[in-house]
Ligand code: FES
């Protein structure tokens with residue numbers, strides 16, 4: 001079937017097969033390799049992107065369901081110059097090590113912050129528990145996200 | 155010891171690669187695309203033990219889009235691994251589920267997978283043995299039966315003894331004896347293994363692989379495939395996590411190169427998550443039978459160990475984990491007499507590699523639980539008993555480890571204080587809560603297991619003032635690149651922004667053993683510092699000609715005279731001054747740092763590391779007595795880090811390690827179906843990597859002892875964060891509900907079973923003396 005969608009603000013029109021995932025479309029077709037994969041079973045969160053502002057694991061999202069949707073990936077979140085407040089907070093708080101979970105983590109965190117989550121450690125941990133990070137032990141990711149919630153609320 | 159005054163070292167600086175990582179611009183191996191690249195796929199054995207009767211690839215070869223089909227019958231390969239017990243593509247036998255039997259390169263993934271389905275392999279299934287104790291029995295299936303030089307299923311033995319253990323046992327007032335087991339586990343990096351290989355038309359091979367013992371990788375590739383190792387370039391894309399999983403060469407690396415050779419096209423081979431669990435290296439199960447004895451005053455007298463290491467089907471790095479496990483048995487605390495008898499046993503399952511901690515979490519789990527049991531038997535506080543027996547600077551342990559600096563006592567005091575140990579241990583049983591401690595010792599100044607434990611470094615200064623450090627080491631995400639840049643900026647006397655680090659291409663970088671054993675900051679850091687100092691001296695010599703002074707210093711990029719500070723010039727001008735003239739010259743320097751250590755002798759005695767890292771943790775748990783669920787409420791950690799080059803990075807290592815340790819302690823394991831030797835659930839859903847809600851906030855205290863040999867005082871800290879966690883959690887569970895965990899992970903059903911069956915004391919002599 002043919003789908004029309006917006007990816008990072010650009011129109012995309014494609015003929016897709018039933019099995020093709022959003023992750024396939026992004027990485028293999030559109031060359032948006034900033035989105036990573038770690039399992040393809042919905043368990044790691046590395047492939048998280050925003051679909052109509054909601055966080056979605058793109059490995060499980062069929063393209064066929066995306067007609068008319070708006071998709072934002074890490075490339076789309078990144079401003080033309082510099083970094084977003086959340087990205088900068090990850091840099092400043094040492095919240096990325098190998099970086100492989102980071103694009104997915106930042107997309108999930110962006111959605112979480114936008115959802116109006118309170119500046120509360122347990123709420124942040126709960127909200128990001130679908131995203132695995134094997135490197136950081138999570139302290140510094142929580143700190144980065146917390147700082148952005150506080151900043152945006154200020 | 156006081157720390158040298160520094161301008162860059164010791165600061166919390168962001169990682170150099172962080173901006174590109176947070177914006178998704180970093181390209182990992184699977185993000186790379188090469189024109190004409192094919193997709194590879196591997197056909198793996200479904201059987202744990204079988205003879206390969208025949209392989210027919212004709213249908214696969216005939217499939218349009220297939221460019222190469224390889225198997226043992228049509229490639230050149232030699233055995234590899236310790237004792238040369240493994241082949242990239244198996245020829246006569248498969249010895250574990252996942253063994254590589256054939257491989258395909260095709261124009262796309264779908265075609266490659268379809269081709270795998272067209273390969274006919276006839277197996278004659280053999281009885282398999284997955285339990286190492288059964289593998290040791292008479293009449294057990296022989297896994298390497300064709301190898302007459304192998305003793306049954308015993309791959310190797312490690313035997314160590316100092317002092318007189320039997321006499322010490324007679325004299326001991328308290329003896330504790332128990333058996334402790336650990337599971338098959340995985341490194342669990344979020345990025346799976348991905349490799350790309352390409353031959354150019356002159357026959358030069360380039361491999362892109364996120365490996366981190368890269369020079370050995372190249373040598374082993376050449377040796378096994380009969381290639382000229384001088385005609386191979388290895389490029390290391392950024393590593394999406396390793397924890398030892400990507401340390402060195404794996405079977406798929408050879409296969410990728412064989413496919414590229416057969417197809418004469420670039421080939422990419424990416425492991426799926428399932429293949430990552432089944433077909434790449436694991437943390438091997440280890441069974442410890444340990445006895446510890448102490449005198450009536452609480453001085454540890456001896457440790458006596460029988461160890462069975464469940465090697466899996468072949469020897470990879472895991473076969474050598476005993477090396478590190480032994481350090482803990484002989485040298486954590488002052489132990490005058492110790493004995494260790496280890497058998498590394500082949501079984502028909504996934505084989506062990508080098509996973510963070512490398513035998514030490516398993517060893518510490520046994521040793522540190524017995525420490526607390528001895529204290530309880532003597533009616534002593536376990537923390538006090540630890541402090542009483544703690545290693546001290548200046549000690550040489552019976553295994554020959556030279557303890558140069560030692561913050562163990564401070565670490566113990568720190569976690570004792572932070573956790574409210576005196577007020578709370580043993581006093582929360584009514585709420586099924588408990589506190590448990592564990593300490594560790596681990597190599598912190600390299601680990602000499604080869605002839606050299608060295609690392610090369612080169613500095614190049616160019617006309618813009620840019621300073622390039624070309625290091626033999628590799629960045630895995632841990633931030634070593636940033637730490638090395640900080641060391642160079644400090645040593646030369648320039649701002650951080652002037653330093654770039656190049657470390658990912660064997661055509662460019664100098665030799666290094668590789669990233670392992672928590673050695674990079676120490677060994678590569680010392681090499682970088684030496685090279686930087688030499689380059690700085692050349693720079694100052696060039697400036698001396700202009701300034702007419704020889705008492706020059708360089709600070710923040712300005713060279714000036716100590717006696718006449720107005721005589722000054724920017725450092726980049728000095729570089730140009732030397733370069734842009736008749737008979738000019740470039741500023742370059744090299745260094746090779748090999749720590750002053752020794753290989754162990756045949757009795758495993760020798761000082762393998764230039765310094766040792768120490769640390770202590772206290773865990774607080776709450777146990778649900780109805781379900782056996784263990785909830786980790788708090789983890790306090792204190793680590794002797796020598797000196798923190800970048801405190802944020804050091805905390806990141808400890809926090810990340812600690813959460814890996816929490817996974818090991820509570821959830822992570824790969825259960826194996828006993829009769830057939832296959833993994834029950836090779837997926838991330840069941841494996842049990844800790845999520846953000848499983849892990850509490852980790853409390854970290856950095857203790858600085860300023861090691862005289864470390865670069866600016868630093869010690870290696872890459873592994874320590876996880877080592878004591880399973881032991882500390884087990885001790886906390888013992889405090890909470892009075893049982894003695896004999897294995898990790900502490901899954902609820904096991905804990906419930908122990909509560910119900912009353913797995914309590916291991917004290918065999920002197921119980922209840924206190
Ligand atoms: S790749 Fe999509 S959740 Fe892991």
Ligand code: FES
Pocket residue numbers: 095096097098099100101102132133134135136344394395631
């Ligand atoms: S930074 Fe490596 S997995 Fe999160």
